[in-house]
Amino acid sequence: MTRDELEKRNVGENLDALMTLDPRGYGVCRILYAGARQFTGEPLTMHAAEALNRAVQPGNMVFILTGFVLIPHKVPEMDGTVSSMLLARALVLAFGAKPVIVCPSDSVEAIRRCAAVVGLHCYDDLETVKALPLSMGVVAFTKDAAKAPEQAKQLADQAQPAAVIAIEAAGANARGVYHNSASQDVSELQAKTDALWNLLKSRGVTNVAIGDLGNEIGMASIGEHIKKYVPYTRPGECVCGCGGGILSATSTDNIITATCSDWGCYGLMAAIAYLKRDMEVLHHEDMESEVMRVAARNGFIDMTGSLLPGIDGFSTRMNVGIVSLMRQCTAYAVRRSHESDRWFGPVLAKGFFDNH
Numbered sequence: 001m002t003r004d005e006l007e008k009r010n011v012g013e014n015l016d017a018l019m020t021l022d023p024r025g026y027g028v029c030r031i032l033y034a035g036a037r038q039f040t041g042e043p044l045t046m047h048a049a050e051a052l053n054r055a056v057q058p059g060n061m062v063f064i065l066t067g068f069v070l071i072p073h074k075v076p077e078m079d080g081t082v083s084s085m086l087l088a089r090a091l092v093l094a095f096g097a098k099p100v101i102v103c104p105s106d107s108v109e110a111i112r113r114c115a116a117v118v119g120l121h122c123y124d125d126l127e128t129v130k131a132l133p134l135s136m137g138v139v140a141f142t143k144d145a146a147k148a149p150e151q152a153k154q155l156a157d158q159a160q161p162a163a164v165i166a167i168e169a170a171g172a173n174a175r176g177v178y179h180n181s182a183s184q185d186v187s188e189l190q191a192k193t194d195a196l197w198n199l200l201k202s203r204g205v206t207n208v209a210i211g212d213l214g215n216e217i218g219m220a221s222i223g224e225h226i227k228k229y230v231p232y233t234r235p236g237e238c239v240c241g242c243g244g245g246i247l248s249a250t251s252t253d254n255i256i257t258a259t260c261s262d263w264g265c266y267g268l269m270a271a272i273a274y275l276k277r278d279m280e281v282l283h284h285e286d287m288e289s290e291v292m293r294v295a296a297r298n299g300f301i302d303m304t305g306s307l308l309p310g311i312d313g314f315s316t317r318m319n320v321g322i323v324s325l326m327r328q329c330t331a332y333a334v335r336r337s338h339e340s341d342r343w344f345g346p347v348l349a350k351g352f353f354d355n356h
Contacts, residue, residue, distance in 0.1 A: 080168025
């Protein structure tokens with residue numbers, strides 16, 4: 001391991017630790033992280049950031065799949081969509097990419113309104129997105145499983161994205177049933193973006209999946225670990241009667257698991273900022289709170305059902321705090337890199353990082 005490899009690893013460790021803080025104390029984020037860390041063999045945030053850094057070039061389209069619709073109100077939750085908006089901005093700043101959010105129709109209008117908060121023009125027409133600077137796209141994906149393959153092919157052929165990122169995107173189990181965290185069948189409410197994900201993955205498109213339970217796109221990559229330790233995920237454990245459990249059937253090459261999916265996405269953005277040596281890639285705290293407020297005012301709900309700004313029960317203050325800590329930790333490494341070089345050689349020579 002070189003000095004620079006050690007610094008990069010430890011920045012990733014910091015971000016992974018922050019995204020898996022467990023205020024609830026019930027431990028699921030720690031369970032998921034253990035399986036995901038074994039899968040990647042290194043910090044999840046930096047692993048995924050490096051994959052995107054290799055894949056995405058200026059002008060490339062990047063698909064972001066998101067938009068979990070919750071019962072009983074039958075509207076989308078904030079987790080996933082809030083960070084998708086901020087990730088769209090980060091992809092433009094870091095790579096000169098053309099982000100496209102693919103979501104249920106329920107989310108489209110609020111996404112248009114949030115786009116202004118992150119400084120991007122939002123268009124339905126992907127050719128316009130390709131042509132104009134500081135632009136992102138939004139596409140409503142079908143909830144009809146029979147129509148999903150054709151829409152997926154049309155989108156993939158038109159855009160030819162360099163990468164696809166799923167953030168808190170509902171994933172069907174092996175029997176085609178989508179579940180919420182209480183293991184209820186919510187299939188009729190969800191966009192069937194699994195079809196697009198699987199098509200792009202089969203074409204070799206770089207993919208990153210972010211989840212916080214196991215019922216999201218991509219989580220089958222650590223499926224055996226999840227089924228062993230997370231409730232409702234084994235066949236027959238869900239309450240809906242389908243017999244399949246809540247575990248998503250889709251897999252990913254680059255997995256991020258976190259306490260809530262948005263925190264995992266913020267860790268990914270901070271890791272990209274580190275690799276690019278540009279802290280503007282990760283949004284500032286005031287933008288975090290403003291996106292949350294605008295999303296709430298336009299109908300998105302917290303996991304608890306509240307219309308007040310919140311992500312999986314965590315307030316604006318908590319989310320701003322996570323972003324702030326990620327910014328400070330990463331900015332320190334970017335700004336003060338090599339100031340403590342006299343320590344790196346002797347530490348590496350002791351061999352701890354060869355075995356841990």
